[in-house]
Amino acid sequence: MPVVILAEKPDQGKKFATALAGKTPINKGGKYEFRSEIFGDTIVTWGIGHLVGLSLPDKYEWLPSKEKWDLMNVPFLPKEQELKYEVSKGKSQQFSVVKKCLENADMIIIATDPDREGENIAYNIFKLCKKSIFDKRIKRLWINSLVKSEIVKGFQNLREADETISFFKEANARQIADYLVGMNYTELFTLKLQEKGLAGIISLGRVQTPVNTLVVENDQAIKNFKSEKYKLIECETQDKKPKTIFRNSHEYFNMDELEIDTKKFGLDSASTGIIKSIEVAQKQTEPQKLFSLGGIQEYANTKWKYSSKKTNKVIQDLYDQGYLSYPRTDSELITTNEFEYLKNNLNRYKELLKLEISTPCLQPNKRFVNNDKVLEHYALIPTMEIPDLTKFKAEEKNIYEIIVKRACLMFAEPYKYENTKVVLDVNGYEFQASGNVPISLGWKQVDQNIEDQKEDNEDTMLPKFTEGEKLRIKVNFVEKVTKEPKRLTEGKLVGKTGLMAKLGLGTPATRSSIIDTLISREYIKIENTKVFPTPKGYLLWDLTKNKDLLIGKPENTAQWEKALNKIAKKQYTREEFLNNIYKYLDVTIYELKNSDFESIYLEKSKTQNIHEINGYTVEEKAKVFEISKSETGEKFVIFKNISNKIISMKIVEELLKNGRTKKAITGFKSKNNKKFSAVLVFDDSEYKVKMEFDNTPSSSSGAEKEFEIGEYSVKEKARVFEITEISSQEKFIVYKENSGKIITNAIIRDLLENGKTNKKITGFKSKTGKTYSAFLVFDKVSKRISKEF
Incomplete structure (x- = not known):
């Protein structure tokens, strides 16, 4: 009987088969032999991701109402051993292949992603196979890279399945808890609020609901x-150059106190x-430290305005292509093994990025390298x-380059500087000034980090001072105003220093999907990376707060997460955790x-997605703006996605x-993925949105413009349009x-889109000087323009 290797997804399976066989074998309908x-x-x-998942409540025969949601259905609390699992919709054919292979195997190697969810995916598949599957030898592949050499090395050094099964127990406990909490609260809240006239599903979740609380309370603040x-109070030097400001840190909110100190000194x-x-x-x-998943999410959100979902997709794609290590990591450290291969390839990385910087630090530094602290996965490298x-897309290039740059700078020298602190005494009242003088830029030659720029700005240069020196100064009483709290950004929610990480909400791998869920449920919206609650988000917050529900409290979910983490460490059992969830519900x-x-x-x-705009009623839905004309009731839609650009309500207005x-x-992006800009025009006779590129004649400066129109590339020159x-x-021209x-x-x-102008064009002149109007017609075969009267 064969050894059967269970991968998580097709691309991963192909890489494993190619590495082990020495070439890519023929795909025999969901497997390689x-x-x-x-x-x-x-x-x-x-698998194809999750092949097997928990069944919906309507699969339970004892449910009072299987046909529709009913308050009689809750609390829905099937015992753990009674929980039903089923093959995910549309995946039964692949499941049949996997099941047959596993049941006929001599040995099974779990080669799903090396994390909690990967474990859960494998063991959930096992649950729908014959029980005899657990009598077979089961091994575990645990690798951080899909490079061929690492794959082969991993298969030569397999772990025992028992070494990682505690990750399955944690993930499965989390899956069941999220399922029970979500099913019960969502059905109950939805039915209760439908009684009040609120349409749609009101979704609650073990993590998403407390994160909604964070967003609302930030908005409230x-x-x-x-x-x-x-x-x-500040002092400004009068003779010294450069001019220096000495400051006292005391903030005077009480003007009487200010007056007393002013007179006293x-x-x-x-x-x-x-x-x-x-x-x-x-x-x-x-x-700077190496990146964890949260670190790169936070950096990309701040630097390039990428959503955490977009960043996740990019790094997952780069991992699948074999260019990055395993992405779903919360570590910023590597082991000596990774340090050695990075050192051996350092010059290749520097050449790739054109980094001209000295990298003499070739011994492991505990800031980056610590074998004892790298548990499941090392940093993103x-x-x-x-x-x-x-061949990279812009976002792939951006993310790959910054990850490689961080790895290279690990070998660079520190930034060294001289810090000077000067204390000025004015009649017994002390002021202070400080400044840095760079000695050696080191790694800062090529990486003025985002965080540094915000915190330090430019190094302040100080003039030469001596102790006991007497200075002419001017005392200034500076009026300030307290600043309002900063609005949360997506990066500050899901990043390594974000609120979700600080409060222990979710895992690095799940945080971006939580934000995505809150957006799709219409509890929050994100504008230019800033996070805002919607009225529905406020409603959910208000109801969970007023009823003092633990599900709405971030600190409660954080306690649940701590308990789940203990399951992975074998310090707590899945059964104990789930018993508490059952009792609570x-x-x-x-x-x-x-x-x-x-x-x-x-x-x-009830009306958060409905807007009255200039005689139109606009309802914002998931993929379209559904619009009706108030006078006539005529209905039409404007799609939210036009040429890969998301259209906002502001644009619709x-x-x-x-x-x-x-x-x-x-x-906007063309079919060939080329970016372009356009004015959007609303045709109120056809109720259509069209693009307009230029309504005015071009300048005769000879400057060229390039853009795409459907299946044509257009280069605008001084006297002609050169079209390909x-x-x-x-x-042709x-x-x-x-x-x-x-x-x-x-x-x-x-002409290029429709073959003919929509309207007659005025302003043509005959040879005798008479003006006339005509349609212009484009013949796609001869590539000629003619007139039609």
């Missing part, structure tokens, strides 16, 4: 903030001060596989069924009010002047 040097007869098969004025008339002390210290700052960066659901669901946010929640956007909108049919690369009429970009678009 071949002989390998390590195992002999070998089969590689795979901003809304309730009242600025206060206060004063600081004679600050209102002081004109001189004495340098009391000078402290000079040599300091250094080590290179490049593999030995060097890519062709010209049993008590709270009964109480909630008999309580009233009143809230001041209920009415606003502009279109309905003004008939067009004021400026060209950037970020993308599929055939056939070129259209003159910008036709019978005395200047042809604009908008006309060219009309």
Whole structure:
């Protein structure tokens, strides 16, 4: 009988089979069969992510109402041993292949992703196989890279399945808890609020609901903030260059206190001060740490405005291609093994990134390398596989390069500087100034990090001071205003220093999906990376807060997460954790069924997606804006995604009010993935949104513009449009002047998209000077423009 290797997804399975067979075997309908040097007869098969999941409640015969949601159905608490699992929709064919392979195996190797969820995926599949599967030898592949050499090395050094099964127990406990909490609270809240007239599903979750609380309470803190004025006292040198500001850190909110100190120290008339002390210290700052998943999410959100979901996809793609190590890691450390291969490939990485910096630190530094502290996965680093960066998408290039740069700078020298602190005494009242003088830039030559720029700004240069020196100064009483709390960004929620990490909400691998869920449930919205609650988010917060439900409290979910982590460490059992979940739900659901669901946010929640704009009623839905004209009731839609650009409500409002956007909108993408900009125009006769590129004749400066229109690439020159049919690369030109009429970009678009202008064009002139109008017609075969009257 063969050795059967269970991968998590098709691409992963193909890489395993290719590495073990020495070439890519033939895919025999969901599996590869071949002989390998390590195992002999070998089969590689795979899931398609989650092949098996928990069944919906309607699969339970004892449920009072299986046809529809009913308050009689809750609390829904099937015992753990009674929980039903089933093959995910649309995946039964692959499951049949996997099941047959596993049941006929001599030995099974779990080769799903090396994390909790990977374990859960494998063991959930096992649950729907014959029980005899657990009598077979089961091994575990645990690797951090999909590079061929690492795959082979991993299969040569398999772990026992018992070594990692505690990760399954944690993940499965989390899965069951999330299922029971979600099913019970969602059905109950939805039915209760439907009684109040609120349509749709009101989703609650063990992690998503407390994260919603964080977003609402941040918004509350901003809304309730009242600025206060206060004063600081500063001293400004009069003779020294560069001019120096000495500050006292005391903030005076009480003006009586300020007046007392001013008189006590004679600050209102002081004109001189004495340098009391000078402290000079040599300091250094080590290179930035390597990235964890949360670290790269936070960096990408701040630097490039990438959502955590987008960042996850990019790094997962780069991992699948073999260019990055395993992405779902919460570690910023590597072991000596990774340090050695990074050192051996350092010059290749530097050459790839064109990094011209000295990297003499070739011994492991505990800031980056610690064998004892790397438990499951090491930090996010490049593999030995060097890519062709010209083939990367912009976001792939950005993320790959910064990860490689961090790895390279680990070998660079620290940033060294001289820090000077000077204390100025004015009649017994002390002020302080400090500044840094760079000695050696080290790693900072190539990485002025985002966080550094925010915290340090530029190093302050100080003039030469001596102790006991008397200075002419001017005392300033500076009025300040307290600043309102900062609005949360997605990065500050899911990042390594974010609130979710600080409060222990979710895991690095699940945090971005939680944000995605809150957006799709319409509890929050994100605008330019900033996170705002919706009325529905406020409603959920209000109801869970007023009913004092633990599910709405971040600190409670954090306790649950701590308990789950103990399961993985074998310090707590899955059964103990789930018993607590069952007890909690049993008590709270009964109480909630008999309580009233009143809230001041209920009415606003009913209309949060409906807007009245210039005689139109606009309802925002998942993929479209559904619009009806108030006078006639005529209905139409504007798609949210136009040429890979997400259209906001602000843009829709502009279109309905003004008939067009004021400026060209950037970020559209053609079928060939080329970016372009366009003005959006709303045609109220056809109820369609169109693109307009230029309504005015081009300047005669000779500057060229390039853009794409459907299947054509257009290069605008001084006197002609040079057009290329993308599929055939056939070129032709259209003159910008036709019978005395200047042809604009908008006309060219009309011709290439529709073959004919929508309306007759005015302003043509005959040879005798008479003006006339005509349609322009484009013949796709001859590539000629003609007129039609």
